[in-house]
Amino acid sequence: MHQTRFLGVFGLCGLAPTATLAAVVKPAIGLERRLLHEEIDKRGWSPNDTCVSEESAPATTAPKANIWSAITPEDNAAVWDLLHDPATGLNLTAPGDAVLTDNYVYWIDTVPVNKSDALPYIDGDGPMPPKYARAIIFEGGKEPPISQEYMVGPLPVCEETTVAPLDYIYNGGMGGAVPFNGRHFDSKRSAATEPLITEVMSSIADITVAMFNGAYYGSDDDRTNLTTTSGTPLSFDGTQAFRNIMFRYPGEPHGTASYMIPLDFYILIDCTGTDASKYFLKGIVTGEMFYPSVDEFRAAYDSGEVAFAFQQTRDDNWAMVDYKPELGERELEERFSPSSLELDGKRYKIDPEARYVEYMGWSFYVHFTRSLGIMFYDIKFKGERILYELSLQEAVAQYAGNQPKAANTVYHDTYYDLGTYMTSMVEGFDCPFGATFWDVSYYEENLKVSNPDAVCIFETDMTHPLSRHRAGGGSTDYDFQNMGVVKGSFLGVRAIATVGNYDYAFTYQFHLDGTLQVEVRASGYLQSSYYYPDQQAWGPRIYQATMGSLHDHVLTWKADFDIVDTANSLQVSELKAVNQSQPWFPELGEFEQLQLDISYMEEEKQFNWFPNQQGMYVVVNKDALNQWGEYRGYRLVPGMSDIHLSVLNSPFSLKQNEFSKSHLAISQHHDTEVFANSVQNANLPWKPQQDFSMFFDGESVEQEDIVLWFNLGMHHFTRSEDVPVTLFTEAHSSILLAPQNFFDRAQDGDLKNRRWLVPDEDTGELMVETYGIELPQCPVILEEPADALGTNTETEY
Known part of the structure; x- marks a missing residue:
């Protein structure tokens, strides 16, 4: 492992960190389930009049702390401060201000706990393993430029906290480092290739408009009506970098189904290194043909060799996961489909703080x-x-x-x-x-x-x-010895x-x-x-x-x-x-x-x-x-x-x-x-x-x-x-x-949710043992069949 870099005092070990950047909770993203509940209520499916229970799971207490949990927001903020402290020598730039040749933090997460440290704690009286953060830092300012992963700890940040390369979990020869050309293709690298893509596509916009009514003048230009995509890998061994870019329609009117609306048009670029002025076009591909330069592509188009076999649609309505009445109707589909419900309350316990079940x-x-x-x-x-x-x-x-x-x-x-x-x-x-x-x-x-x-x-x-x-x-209802x-x-x-x-x-x-x-x-x-x-x-x-x-x-x-x-x-x-x-x-x-x-x-x-x-x-x-x-x-x-x-x-x-x-x-x-x-x-x-x-x-x-x-x-x-x-x-x-063979017999004999059926030897009457477990009852509003006058009645069961 690389030599550890010792840093300045941020607080006392075991006490709360004194980071200057507060941990801020961003607004929650995604659907809000409570709003969905309100919508469901409006449609008459409120838990108040159905079998749906809002009862919380019973509480339990985890036997030990969850030592595998993520670092806390306070520790994350303190680590962020520590990495940006000039005393570390990392020479970091705020990501929002950074360019390719800067050093900046890509992300912060948690170093996994060593099993050898975890077992003495969870199985005995061993000490709780120390917590460490892991941080990937893009070091475009180094020579040669690299991406390096670090471990920061122990946490909370204190005078004993150090920053060191996280090398020991990787075996590729460079430890936690990867070459610049092999690092994640983030927004900075994407922005660096944008001028070349714009230059190439702008120079042939007259052709692309004629071919498929599409043009690309840059992602922020109002005249652009195409989207770009390129997958991975974007390098082979880190000595080079490339993008094989495909163009697609964004989809109209929703703009969310571009994956389904590809175009037969690609540009291939070389984007090796941190100097974007040296990036160059490797070629253009369309019609199953490769053209090494813009001039050769234009010459082929002018000679009539380039054309689209099929016209692609811009419409994306067909690709939406919504109701499609044009497919027809299914009888009784207006009824709510069956659902699995916890009729008798929850049978599991949780410790939500420890994430323990x-x-x-x-x-x-x-x-x-x-x-x-x-x-x-x-x-x-x-x-x-x-x-x-x-x-x-x-x-x-x-x-x-x-x-x-x-x-x-x-x-x-x-x-x-x-x-x-x-x-x-x-x-x-x-x-x-x-x-x-x-x-x-x-x-x-x-x-x-x-x-x-x-x-x-x-x-x-x-x-x-x-x-x-x-x-x-035999096969009759009571002609058997027992049934379980x-x-x-x-x-x-x-x-x-x-x-x-x-x-x-x-x-x-x-x-x-x-x-x-x-x-x-x-x-x-x-x-x-x-x-x-x-x-x-x-x-x-x-x-x-x-x-x-x-x-x-x-x-x-x-x-x-x-x-x-x-x-x-x-x-x-x-x-x-x-x-x-x-x-x-x-x-x-x-x-x-x-x-x-x-x-x-x-x-x-x-x-x-x-x-x-x-x-x-x-x-x-x-x-x-x-x-x-x-x-x-x-x-x-x-x-x-x-x-x-x-x-x-x-x-x-x-x-x-x-x-x-x-x-x-x-x-x-x-x-x-x-x-x-x-x-x-x-x-x-x-x-x-x-x-x-x-x-x-x-x-x-x-x-x-x-x-x-x-x-x-x-x-x-x-x-x-x-x-x-x-x-x-x-x-x-x-x-x-x-x-x-982990057990001596099947693990089902201790379950009471069962039925044991035995016919009476004398009368043949079927005796059913329920072990005290009965079907819980709950109010459900069912619609009766129409009566002779064509009216419906509602009954509560």
Whole structure:
């Protein structure tokens, strides 16, 4: 680690900071749920006359402080002051006044707590781990210019607080630094390329107007009626920088569906370095042709070689997610659709300050970070830890096509601060009525930004039993010995992040039997391309001149298992068809049947699900046996669409996407291997700041502290039904983490929400045991069928 820089005294350690810049709470952004309640009330759906309860979740107290929580607004403001103090030597400029050649703060967040520091505190009497801030600073004034990440702490700021490069969690060779050309393409860099884009497009405005009635004279010019977009990566290894810019109609009248209205017009520019006067045009692309200069493009146009195959629409009404009566009517659709309701009050408890939840034997802490969104720590079931950490690591989307934007684009949504786009949800639609809503917050400069109602917690019906069996007898109502059925429900924790064109809905389901399900669904606009008939290999035509671009979504999670304690192994059970003979079947000779081949993974590696799902991976503790002598463990159960990246050797995703290239991976835990990816990796495919493949260096994973990494996602075979937006029903992926011999029997016998049915031996009368759990009653106004005179009556039940 680099030498620590000692700074001046800002206050006494452990006391409140004395920062001069106050932490200011910005106005909340997004929908306001209380206003939605008012609208619902006006339509007669007030909680006062329905089964919707406004009752808060019962309170509980977290057993320990949430040591994974973000730094406080006061600490953020104090860190901001400290970084800008001349004594630090960072020579910072206020971001609003900065240009490319200045040093300025990009963002401030929280350094993750080392597990080695956390366990002594949460499991015993160890000290509370110190809190540190992390700050990315763009250092355009250095030679050479770089982006450097720092850690600042311990907090609160005091005489012991230091600022040092945050190098230890990255393995790419430059620690927390990345070259200037590979750093985030923020508004300063975008502004630096604007003059060149304006110069090129202004010089050919007569052609673009004639071709597609579009012109670009600069983003602030009233004559401009186009929008620009360019994806990532914008560099390969940090020695160069480029933008492959696509033009689109902004959409009229709404101006929000530009993703769906692409034009077949691109300019490619080189924007290497901090001197914008040296940026230059690499070429123009249209009609599947490349023109290295403006003069060559103009000559081709004048000769009649350049023309649009299809006229694109400017209208975006067709791409709005509103009611479309032209599609027809559905009978009875005027009735409110069924909803899952907590009829008997909430069955989970929360400590909202600690972000701590308890539910039917489960307990866990929730943390939020600007780049990853919600994360879970110290997940226990019936008092025993299952997972130390469960967290999203990255959401990758890689596109394909015979056009510069589609072929070039590989998105990392953490690069765009995925967590900051977790915004308000609509009660009763995004989450069930009566759900508990939590705000999330992060920092912009020295200010706190709050997104209201961005996380919801709810219990919901599974719509199928947890378990059931009808034992013995025939098919008549009473011709059986007994029947038991257990009601199924789970606790859901959900957040939806709208990152650009896509809405990712993340749901974590805590089931009554000790199973934990992770689910992601995708909706939103396609990043589409201009349609050409000869490009069907990259997607279908979905509108007038729009093609749905083929792409992969791969989302990576970290699951740090601690089954009973930190010493765990990965058991591999493979189903094999084997030939064998058995002496009681002499007439068969050798015959084929299933057999389990059980082994244990020895070293760190990346690996895939078995073909035909003929294998089972279980995290076990060889030092912990259940009553029957079996290793206690948790199984990884693939759900829907557990995929990895299709393209493994693309120059645009060569090394910065290693975590996306296998279904699963296992590594030994290290405090230095916190994240699978870096928030600054997107522009460094050839020389990443964080190379996930370097985690796998031959270390043992037998009875060690191990981490499982898994991928969910979907190969997006685009279709007409992606208009206006992709549907959650199809774009869905999941995995289950389920007990495998962790207990001595299924964890459903202690649940009272069940029915036990036994016929009386003498009378045949059906005896039903309810265990005192009855259906709660609530007032519901139902409309009776019309009577003979054609009038309706209302009855309260």
